[in-house]
Amino acid sequence: MKIVIIGSGGRLGAALVRAYREKFDVVGFSHAQLDLAKPDAIRSTLDNLKFDVLINAAAFTNVDLCETEKDQAFAINADAPRVLAEICRDKNAKLIHISTDYVFDGHKRQPYVEDDAANPISAYGESKRAGEKFVLQTSDRHLVVRVSWVFGQDRPSFIDAMIKRAREEEQIEAIGDKWSTPTYTEDLAEWLPRVFDVDAGILHLANAGQCTWQEYAQHALDSCRAAGVLLKAKTVGALKLADMQTWVAGRPVYSVLSSAKYQALTGIKPRSWRDAVADYIERSYSSKT
Numbered sequence: 001m002k003i004v005i006i007g008s009g010g011r012l013g014a015a016l017v018r019a020y021r022e023k024f025d026v027v028g029f030s031h032a033q034l035d036l037a038k039p040d041a042i043r044s045t046l047d048n049l050k051f052d053v054l055i056n057a058a059a060f061t062n063v064d065l066c067e068t069e070k071d072q073a074f075a076i077n078a079d080a081p082r083v084l085a086e087i088c089r090d091k092n093a094k095l096i097h098i099s100t101d102y103v104f105d106g107h108k109r110q111p112y113v114e115d116d117a118a119n120p121i122s123a124y125g126e127s128k129r130a131g132e133k134f135v136l137q138t139s140d141r142h143l144v145v146r147v148s149w150v151f152g153q154d155r156p157s158f159i160d161a162m163i164k165r166a167r168e169e170e171q172i173e174a175i176g177d178k179w180s181t182p183t184y185t186e187d188l189a190e191w192l193p194r195v196f197d198v199d200a201g202i203l204h205l206a207n208a209g210q211c212t213w214q215e216y217a218q219h220a221l222d223s224c225r226a227a228g229v230l231l232k233a234k235t236v237g238a239l240k241l242a243d244m245q246t247w248v249a250g251r252p253v254y255s256v257l258s259s260a261k262y263q264a265l266t267g268i269k270p271r272s273w274r275d276a277v278a279d280y281i282e283r284s285y286s287s288k289t
């Protein structure tokens, strides 16, 4: 099976290339190799390639910058997925388009399921939702996979920033009134092939459970200690979402994704975010004290 991965220089894209290199015939395109803001370049790059599955892990992911660079956000997060969807349809290939929990407004207090109405509250969320719609309209075979709070070894994320601060400072804080679920790139790489042949429209995929950023960071610190990583900070204090004055974009207060549909389709139950975080820290930090 031949797989094309767009966004191979990103946190998720790089993890997918690494994980699939041994099992599949993989071609990755980084931002430098293919600029999604240029539809002609997308067509000319992919036109002569034969493949079975294309995974689009590239996106304009800077949530605040999307507010001031809306045109660019829509070009990359909405127009480009439409072009990719058309190319894949014409080649009889499947597009797996990665999307986000930020398509929801966050008013729910139960995990979001695929049938819940999307109602983005940021330009990033709007652009990603527009991309989802284009992909789903283009072919019944295409799949939109929504993920949340992605972390992994290929590009630092929130968890790595917290560990860095905890190594340097005695006192650290994180937001204690915003809920979602961390998603480990290594786990996603294992889950995705199970739906290469599944026509399911939208799928939510995240590790199991839910937490605030404060709980996430606290568990990261506890896992570091268990793995023998030296830290100055022991506990994570609470910040309030309302205090984040520098944030430009709105962010959903609650965006936990239910992976029940994926579980029903595949029989695979994602492990808890706590286990995934502990595993990540053991693998990525335990020898770097």
Ligand SMILES: NC(=O)c1ccc[n+]([C@@H]2O[C@H](COP(=O)([O-])OP(=O)(O)OC[C@H]3O[C@@H](n4cnc5c(N)ncnc54)[C@H](OP(=O)(O)O)[C@@H]3O)[C@@H](O)[C@H]2O)c1
Binding pocket: 007, 008, 009, 010, 011, 012, 013, 030, 031, 032, 034, 035, 036, 037, 056, 057, 058, 059, 060, 061, 076, 098, 099, 100, 101, 102, 128, 147, 148, 149, 150, 151, 155
């Ligand atoms: N990170 C999260 O917490 C999170 C949460 C929910 C959903 N998601 C979704 O998960 C997917 C993967 O995100 P990630 O965490 O891996 O983010 P990431 O590390 O920022 O990766 C995104 C990739 O897209 C590339 N890119 C940006 N503009 C591009 C363009 N014009 N043409 C081609 N490539 C371009 C970036 O390249 P450069 O860096 O070189 O510009 C980067 O390699 C995205 O669809 C994102 O919306 C992420």
